[in-house]
Amino acid sequence: MSETTNTNTNTTASATTTEALRERALKLDAADQLADRRELFALDDGVYLDGNSLGALPAHVPARVQDVLTRQWGELRIRSWEESGWWTAPERVGDRIAPLVGAAAGQIVVGDSTSVNVFKAVVAAARIAGEGRDEILVDATTFPTDGYIAASAARLTGHRIVPVAPADVPAALGPRTAVVLLNQVDYRSGRLHDLPGLTAAVHAAGAVAVWDLCHSAGALPVGLDEHGVDLAVGCTYKYLNGGPGSPAYLYVAERHQAAFDSPLPGWNSHADPFGMTPDYAPADGSARGRVGTPDIVSMLTLEAALDAWDGVEVDAVRAKSLALTDFFLECVEAYVPAGRVTSVTPAAHAERGSQVALRCDDAESVMRRLIERGVVGDLRRPDVLRFGFTPLYVGFADAERAARVLAEVLAETAGA
Structure with a gap:
C-alpha cells in the first residue's frame, strides 16, 4: 500500500471539529468493554503511547515482587525452587x-x-x-x-x-x-x-x-x-x-x-x-x-503482570486496537497542519498492527516536545514518529489528545 499524506487544508482545526472529536472520544470510552482495565496499571495524567517499546507497570506487580524478594528468597531461600514453584x-x-x-x-x-x-x-x-x-x-x-x-x-x-x-x-x-x-x-x-x-x-x-x-x-x-x-x-x-x-x-x-x-x-x-x-x-x-x-525475579514479575490479562479476549483487544488507530488517524487528519506528516502505517485493517507511524520532518525535535507535554511516543531515525496503542490501558480520549498536541507542536515549529 502506498503512503498516505495528510491533506488537511486548514492550518488548525476549527473549534467545532475539536469539540466533536472530543465528544466522540468520550462516547467511545464510555462504550469500551476494556475501559476498566486501565485502572489496573500505574499511569499518570499523560498519554502513554510507547507500550510497543515498554508496557506500563500493572499496579499490583510491586507487591508480588516484594513477596518474591522477602519471603520466597529472603525466608525460604533454596527451598523456593520447589515450594514456590521456581x-x-x-x-x-x-x-x-x-x-x-x-x-x-x-x-x-x-x-x-x-x-x-x-x-x-x-x-x-x-x-x-x-x-x-x-x-x-x-x-x-x-x-x-x-x-x-x-x-x-x-x-x-x-x-x-x-x-x-x-x-x-x-x-x-x-x-x-x-x-x-x-x-x-x-x-x-x-x-x-x-x-x-x-x-x-x-x-x-x-x-x-x-x-x-x-x-x-x-x-x-x-x-x-x-x-x-x-x-x-x-x-x-x-x-x-x-x-x-x-x-x-x-x-x-x-x-x-x-x-x-x-x-x-x-x-x-x-x-x-x-x-x-x-x-x-x-x-x-x-x-x-x-x-x-532462569532469571526468577524477572520471570515471576512477568507472571504477576500477566494477571492483567485474566478474562480478556484477544479478539476484543484487536477490535479496540483497530478502532483506536482509526480514530487517531482521523484526528491527525483533522488537526495536523497540511503536509506536515505522512502515515507509513497501512490504512487497511488486514495490514495494520497496533501502532501508527508518521513520517515527519525534524521528528526528533517533535517527539521531544511531545514528551515534554505529556504525550509519550518514540522515534525511529531519521524521521518516523511511532505511537503504540495498548488497548488494555489506552483510551480514545488519549488518542484525541495525542493528535491535538501533535498538531500544536507542528504548528509552533512550522518554518522554525
Missing part, C-alpha cells in the same frame, strides 16, 4: 502466554532474550529442514538483531542468508530453502504481514517457518496452532507488560518437539538436570528449549 516457572508462565498467541499448553517455554531464542529457533529449524537445503530467507525489513542472529546461525550451519521483503517470500522460495524468519508486524511502520498465507507458502516449499511476534503478541490474534507455525519467538516487555528486560519466550510446535535440536543445550534442558552426567540427553516437551538457570 523450577517449573518457565513452562508455567509459557502456558499463561500460550492462549494470547493461539497455542495449546506445553509448547511455549519462557527464558533468555528474544535474540537468544531467535538463535535457538533458526538453528533448530535448519536442522529440522535437513540436508539438501542451504538457504535461510530472512525478512529484509526485520529488526536488526534478527538479521544479525540469522546471519550468525547461517555461518555456523553452512547456510546462505537470503534477505527478502515479506511480500516477496513466495516468489523467493525454492527447493534450497530451509528456513524462513519473518516478523509478523514491522517494527518501524506497524505493517502486519500475512502470517497464515506466508506460513502456508513456506510449508508448500518444504521449508520451516519461524515467526518473531514481538510487535504482535498481546495486540492481535496470532493463531500459532491454527496456522501451523513451526517455531516462534517473542518478547514480553511490550504489549504483555512484563517489565524492562523481562524474559522472552520460545514456541516449538508439538509436532517438532522430538526433533528440536537446540544449539544451546544447557543443563536446564537436560532430561535429568541434577544427574550431572557428562553426556547430554534432552528433556521432553517445551523444556527442551531451556538453557541455564
Whole structure:
C-alpha cells in the first residue's frame, strides 16, 4: 500500500471539529468493554503511547515482587525452587502466554532474550529442514538483531542468508530453502504481514517457518496452532507488560518437539538436570528449549503482570486496537497542519498492527516536545514518529489528545 499524506487544508482545526472529536472520544470510552482495565496499571495524567517499546507497570506487580524478594528468597531461600514453584516457572508462565498467541499448553517455554531464542529457533529449524537445503530467507525489513542472529546461525550451519521483503517470500522460495524468519508486524511502520498465507507458502516449499511476534503478541490474534507455525519467538516487555528486560519466550510446535535440536543445550534442558552426567540427553516437551538457570525475579514479575490479562479476549483487544488507530488517524487528519506528516502505517485493517507511524520532518525535535507535554511516543531515525496503542490501558480520549498536541507542536515549529 502506498503512503498516505495528510491533506488537511486548514492550518488548525476549527473549534467545532475539536469539540466533536472530543465528544466522540468520550462516547467511545464510555462504550469500551476494556475501559476498566486501565485502572489496573500505574499511569499518570499523560498519554502513554510507547507500550510497543515498554508496557506500563500493572499496579499490583510491586507487591508480588516484594513477596518474591522477602519471603520466597529472603525466608525460604533454596527451598523456593520447589515450594514456590521456581523450577517449573518457565513452562508455567509459557502456558499463561500460550492462549494470547493461539497455542495449546506445553509448547511455549519462557527464558533468555528474544535474540537468544531467535538463535535457538533458526538453528533448530535448519536442522529440522535437513540436508539438501542451504538457504535461510530472512525478512529484509526485520529488526536488526534478527538479521544479525540469522546471519550468525547461517555461518555456523553452512547456510546462505537470503534477505527478502515479506511480500516477496513466495516468489523467493525454492527447493534450497530451509528456513524462513519473518516478523509478523514491522517494527518501524506497524505493517502486519500475512502470517497464515506466508506460513502456508513456506510449508508448500518444504521449508520451516519461524515467526518473531514481538510487535504482535498481546495486540492481535496470532493463531500459532491454527496456522501451523513451526517455531516462534517473542518478547514480553511490550504489549504483555512484563517489565524492562523481562524474559522472552520460545514456541516449538508439538509436532517438532522430538526433533528440536537446540544449539544451546544447557543443563536446564537436560532430561535429568541434577544427574550431572557428562553426556547430554534432552528433556521432553517445551523444556527442551531451556538453557541455564532462569532469571526468577524477572520471570515471576512477568507472571504477576500477566494477571492483567485474566478474562480478556484477544479478539476484543484487536477490535479496540483497530478502532483506536482509526480514530487517531482521523484526528491527525483533522488537526495536523497540511503536509506536515505522512502515515507509513497501512490504512487497511488486514495490514495494520497496533501502532501508527508518521513520517515527519525534524521528528526528533517533535517527539521531544511531545514528551515534554505529556504525550509519550518514540522515534525511529531519521524521521518516523511511532505511537503504540495498548488497548488494555489506552483510551480514545488519549488518542484525541495525542493528535491535538501533535498538531500544536507542528504548528509552533512550522518554518522554525
